[in-house]
Every structure is written in structure tokens, then in C-alpha cells.
Amino acid sequence: MKKFKLLFAIILSVSLFSCSCKQKEETQSVINSISVEDLSAASNKIQLLDVRTPEEYEGGYIKNAININFFDDDFVNQVSSKFDKNKPIFLYCKVGGRSGKASKKLKEAGFKNIFDLEGGFDKWKSSLKTVTQNK
Numbered sequence: 001m002k003k004f005k006l007l008f009a010i011i012l013s014v015s016l017f018s019c020s021c022k023q024k025e026e027t028q029s030v031i032n033s034i035s036v037e038d039l040s041a042a043s044n045k046i047q048l049l050d051v052r053t054p055e056e057y058e059g060g061y062i063k064n065a066i067n068i069n070f071f072d073d074d075f076v077n078q079v080s081s082k083f084d085k086n087k088p089i090f091l092y093c094k095v096g097g098r099s100g101k102a103s104k105k106l107k108e109a110g111f112k113n114i115f116d117l118e119g120g121f122d123k124w125k126s127s128l129k130t131v132t133q134n135k
Helices: 002-020 036-042 054-058 075-082 097-108 120-126
Strands: 030-034 047-050 089-092 113-117
Touching: 030 097, 036 089, 036 113, 036 120, 075 097, 089 097, 089 120, 097 113, 113 120
Parallel strands: 030 113, 047 089, 089 113
Antiparallel strands: none
């Protein structure tokens, strides 16, 4: 129930913020930070992007995350082909640097609602959240 309330709060916040920005240009994108706790509450039914290298991803990742390497030359094209630009997208890297840069690239590519995980995968892992390991 607590997770449902957090997810509802996130969706409501995004909706209210979107409504208050109706007068702004239609293509304007929003980049938000999201805490480990809030992402944990929402992580089963969202678009979740891991922008780390394949080697980092193999060492563990957040359940349901799709890995697309930020350093790939066609990073934005890969993301655009796998994710809906009109739905919120949540992303993370190791500690937050690459995901911040990736957020800016995705904003320029037309993604509307971008959520960047505060502290990245390291903070997720240290918070004892579920980590999926490849075997």
C-alpha cells in the first residue's frame, strides 16, 4: 500500500506539473531527479533505462531496466527506438554523471518527462534495494 501511495504521488505530481505548464511550448521537456525510495515504489511499471556500459550492467542492474550504453555513437537513436517519448522515462548510471548528460540528450531528442535517479545504481545498491544479477 505504501508503494502504491508513492507511485500515486509521483504520477499526481507529474500530472499537476504538466497541467501548470500547458501555456508553455508543447515540445518542452522536463528533467526531474527521483529518489531511490520513489523509484523503488514505481519501478515495476515504468520505462527504465540503464545508461551504463554492458560490463557494468552485467555486474547487476535494477529489475526491468533496459541497458543502452551512453557512450554508443547512436545512443539517442537506440533509446528513441525502444522507448516512448511521450511517457515518463526513468534513467540511471553508476553515480549520476552519465545519466545527467543522457537526460539532456534525451530532452533535446524530444522526450517529455525524464526522471534521473539521484546517486545512481551505487545509491540504489547501498540502500539494499533489489538488484538483479546476471548468471
